[in-house]
Every structure is written in structure tokens, then in C-alpha cells.
Amino acid sequence: MNSRYSEGLKKLSEIDGEAGKKVIDSLQAIAPDLARYVIEFPFGDIYQRPGLDLKTRELATVAALTALGNCQPQLAVHVNGALNVGCRPEEVVEVIIQMSVYAGFPAALNGMFTAKEVFNERGLLTNQEDEDCPEGQESDRS
Secondary structure (H helix, E strand, O other): OOOOHHHHHHHHHHHHHHHHHHHHHHOOOOOOOHHHHHHHHHHHHHHOOOOOOOOHHHHHHHHHHHOOOHHHHHHHHHHHHHHHOOOOHHHHHEEEEEEHHHHHHHHHHHHHHHHHHHHHHHHOOOHHHHHOOOOOOOOOOO
């Protein structure tokens, strides 16, 4: 295998772990070339470039996928990736909120609900009642 592929596969595993492998595996039966392209170009070429660390790259990816507004499965993979490379949930949330200005509220809401699902799956949302209350207001559900 060429070095783009092998380096890309290592980077994909570093960032996305099992979720990235599932995406690639799901393409093998129908479009193995697309699976190879996903490994070689973004992860073998772009993610290997100097200039940005992995946290910044993943936050930029979360922003872009949020702005598109219709990429929830890919956004979930990259929210997980952002967390895997050291981003805090609060950073992911702020990036998605920032996208409400440039991509609109529907895209930001879709993105936030996707992030919430990922955070729930990872056990990062522990007090669901308080999550639903606006900042500075107490829940009256007690």
C-alpha cells in the first residue's frame, strides 16, 4: 500500500478510532475506491499538513459540517474525533453556537442536537435537567 494510504489510515484511527473504521468498512461492499479516497486525501494528505494541530483541524471540521446543516452522521464522527484529540465539550458547543451566526439557526440546532447525542453516548452530560435551562436560571422541576 502507498504511504498516503497507510499514513491516512493511522491518522484516521488516531482521530476517529472505531467510528472511522466503521465508515470505511461500510463503504467496502459498494464503493471501495471512495473508502480509499477518504483515507488518502483528507487523512493522508490534509491532516498531515503542518500549520494546524489536530484540535484546531477537528474544530474547523465540526464548524464546516455544522454549517452544511445536513451532515449529522459525519458531524457525529467528527464531534467524537474532536473529543478524542483533546477538545473539551464546551469548545465544541461554542463552535456550533458560532455557526448560528454564519449558517443560521436551523444548521446550528441540527449540529447541537448531534453534539448532544455524542455527549450523551460518552457520558458527558450528567445533569440533563440543568442542560435544558437557560444560563443563569434554575430549573423549577425540582
